[in-house]
Amino acid sequence: MSETSQTLPSAVPDAAPNQAAATPASVRTGPGWFARLAVVGVWVLLAALFAVLVPETFLTEGTFRVVFGSQQALVFLTAALLCTIVVGEFVDMSVASNFGLAAMLVAVLTVNHQWNVWAATAVAVAVSLAVGAVNGWLVVKVGVNTIVVTLGMGTFLLGIALWLGDLMPVSGLPSSFKHISLQPVLGLPISFFYGLALMGGFAYLLRYTPLGRNMRFVGENREVSRLAGIRVARVRLGAFTIAGLIAGIGGVLSAAATGGFDPNVSQSYLLPIFAATFLGTAVLQPGRFNPLGTLIAVYFLATGVLGLQLLGATSWVSNVFYGGVLVVAVTLSTVLHGRSR
Template identity: 70%
Template sequence: MADTSTTTAPAVPQPAAQRRPVRFRELSSRLSVIGVWILMAALFAALIPQTFLTAGSFRTIFGGQTALVFLAAALLVTLIVGEFVDMSIAANFGLAAILVPVLHVTHHWDVWLAALAAIVVATLVGLVNGLLVVKVGVNTIVVTLGMGTFLLGIALLASNLQPVSGLPAWFGQLVLVNVLGLPVSFYLGLLLMLGFAYVLAFTPLGRNMRFVGENREVSRLAGVRVTRIRLGAFITAGLIAGLGGVITSAATGGFDPNVANVYLLPMFAAAFLGTAILQPGRFNPLGTLVAVYFLATGVLGLQLLGAASWVSSVFYGGVLVIAVTISTVLNRAR
């Protein structure tokens, strides 16, 4: 009697020679920007070792970017859920930063109460943005651009168009105390990004945020609370901007409200450059963190080489254009 059973042929393993190029391309796409960062640092070290290879340069690159880390994290929250783009984050950060010295120095509030008030105001700004965009349906760029201009005006009014300083030295030491050569503020930014990365990778909330950012309607049909997640993203962005503003104000002993918008271009450059690092084509906190220090290294190195002050604008603008182009190409590929 004929054997009617079917026999499944064993899977033939793919030759290592065919697998290796695929793995190499994937690894190179994840780490190429880090490789460029290392080469750039090596170039500056060779050209200007007496100024670049110093503890001061190290502290500037890693310890002086807390404001940008918090701003980029706040921007990422909204970008990940598909809200392009929140133009008010830098101004919200600046308002929180100036409120602390204004309330404490000018109006004699307790410094902790002033800091809490600044964070609450920044969070409420995020709530208002979210309600207008998510509930009312106003265009994100229009709402946040208008809100950013409005907040800048409020900050200038509160400070009487002047920088305000005079915060207690002990308050600043809470974020400036040196730990392993870097201020505590560096570790606060690191914890923020690591925590953000954990939420995105290992929690249902993070997966739902990604899902909403990829396809809002499909997410709604799948039972995801799209409205709540979008609104929560704006509120969280405001909260993070407020925290960053308070930390920056404490570290500098005060704040100049005109400085806030200086961070606008760098935070977008960091967020989009981060899509070419570690998780190509996706906004991700760890890639953005690396991008922040990549940008800081480039700007510092060029300044130490004797470039004029305009070089930072050229560098940030050029990187932003390249980063957006890379992000677009990677998204199409993905």
């Protein structure tokens, strides 16, 4: 993919040098609080509706734990996707398969080949990191289209994961290993707080550090970024590499939580990943991809799907809900991005 300017519903750069000072206050005024928190309000109303309709099942500690304690795979996957989206690489279709490969490697090396679980973890994360680096090299250095590279890589990795497990789930990880993911802290598994730290740190990086501002700037306009002295290729390559690292860590945590992994599960995350990431552009920073908005979107979607299931909807409802939200979220992202300009 050539490093040319792109028009995408992605982040507006926080500031080019001296840009903010030259911008009139009326232009710099961002969306009001109503726009920033509208989705949060809908989330509250949705939860209130389910509480009225099915109070005996929705208003329970179990529901709270399911919504907030079982979404960490999605949190890590959306963070991985955000890494590349922020720098303008809009569709990374390989993060879910990379996640699944890491989870399978931990399970297969430990259970089937009697490796030490921590050695298997190190290998799994290293492989995911390498996959991200290869994706970046093919897209940035060779110039292959992002969709082609990541779709092909995702399919390839899925095949490898299926081969490793002989088309079957692999389970039997040491029971002590689950504590890295399920150790209770304040009533929730510790992986919930890993997700908060990951998204909080990512948000801080984008808003308050030169690297984060450079990532935003590259995502908005590569040619201008290059002229401004930003090492565009390095930023893009680094984004792919870190996306692979985050996906690998998420896969390891998922394997630890379940004691193994089913390689067929990873593809089921693709639709929720994109739905949450795009819905996040309507939260806190309308028109921008942002980690905290995405984090809120993850739990909004979890609440909606669980509530509908408690009302009696069957397994098809998640596809309908996630697909509908994705269409609405992309539409909102496009409209809000247009207004931000």
